Amino acid sequence: IDEEELQVLLTVLNDGKAVASQKVRAVMQESDTSGDGKLDFREFLAIVKSMRTATVKKGGGMNGFLRRLQSDVKRSLMGDFQEYGVLGRRLLKPKQFKIEEERRRQEQEVQEAHELERWGKQMEARRAALAQEELRQRQEKLAITFEYEVLFHGNEVDFPDDKSVVAVHLRVFVEGQLIENSRSRGRPFKFRVDGGAVIPGLSRLIRKMSLGTRCHAILPPEMAYGEQGLPPKIPRHATVELDVELVGVELSTDMQELLSDSESDYDDQDGDEEEDPRDQEE
Numbered sequence: 001i002d003e004e005e006l007q008v009l010l011t012v013l014n015d016g017k018a019v020a021s022q023k024v025r026a027v028m029q030e031s032d033t034s035g036d037g038k039l040d041f042r043e044f045l046a047i048v049k050s051m052r053t054a055t056v057k058k059g060g061g062m063n064g065f066l067r068r069l070q071s072d073v074k075r076s077l078m079g080d081f082q083e084y085g086v087l088g089r090r091l092l093k094p095k096q097f098k099i100e101e102e103r104r105r106q107e108q109e110v111q112e113a114h115e116l117e118r119w120g121k122q123m124e125a126r127r128a129a130l131a132q133e134e135l136r137q138r139q140e141k142l143a144i145t146f147e148y149e150v151l152f153h154g155n156e157v158d159f160p161d162d163k164s165v166v167a168v169h170l171r172v173f174v175e176g177q178l179i180e181n182s183r184s185r186g187r188p189f190k191f192r193v194d195g196g197a198v199i200p201g202l203s204r205l206i207r208k209m210s211l212g213t214r215c216h217a218i219l220p221p222e223m224a225y226g227e228q229g230l231p232p233k234i235p236r237h238a239t240v241e242l243d244v245e246l247v248g249v250e251l252s253t254d255m256q257e258l259l260s261d262s263e264s265d266y267d268d269q270d271g272d273e274e275e276d277p278r279d280q281e282e
Contacts, residue, residue: 002038003028003037006028031043144222146204146218148217149216150214152245153210154209154210154211155210157211158249159209160206160246160249162193163194163252164192164251165192165249166192167188167247168190168206169183169247170188170189170202170245171242173241174239174240175239190248200223201219204223205244206244211248212245212246214244218242219239224240
């Protein structure tokens with residue numbers, strides 16, 4: 001604290017009444033043990049403490065100052081000074097106080113950044129664990145096989161891809177009893193192959209069928225309705241039999257473009273084919 005800042009401090013503590021420069025200078029001289037023209041916190045507290053024990057001469061420049069600071073001094077001497085209590089805020093230089101506040105703000109930002117980074121790593125680990133679990137489940141399902149028989153072969157051309165929308169006539173049997181029949185409803189059952197709207201076994205079976213194919217399949221619970229079943233029609237751990245006929249295939253845009261390119265390439269090859277000389281002789 002230099003002399004000018006000390007004067008501001010004394011004025012504040014004097015209920016806003018200006019303190020004479022001579023008195024401020026006297027206080028500074030009494031307190032500045034290092035002789036550098038400034039008071040540090042230790043010098044200030046040492047002077048205040050000595051004033052409290054009445055060791056300052058009568059009429060010294062610190063007498064009135066001590067009375068006004070008495071409550072703050074008690075806080076300071078008890079350790080609150082280090083926490084920037086009332087006295088600390090008054091004594092800190094405005095620039096020092098701003099620096100301290102900026103330091104605390106930066107420390108808080110660093111702490112928040114660390115917390116955000118830690119949270120991000122936790123979320124990433126959870127996502128990785130979920131992805132690993134999904135992969136494991138998919139691999140387990142792919143490893144499960146089921147029996148099927150082709151009752152009637154289709155055109156062997158129009159095979160659905162994952163994004164195709166297909167129409168099937170379907171009969172579902174559980175424990176020998178018919179529980180679903182699309183023909184009795186008068187219309188086929190439509191679904192997207194990878195849309196998740198049907199049991200896994202039916203989705204996998206459709207990928208093996210071309211338009212017009214009819215199959216009979218026996219699906220284990222893992223490829224059908226699982227451990228829980230679908231009460232009341234389908235009990236737990238039920239084996240399901242399917243009679244499936246693929247009657248419609250709406251190919252995805254990607255597949256349509258692929259087939260179109262293939263046909264175009266085939267047509268170009270036909271157009272470039274040289275005529276057989278033996279045909280000319282005939």
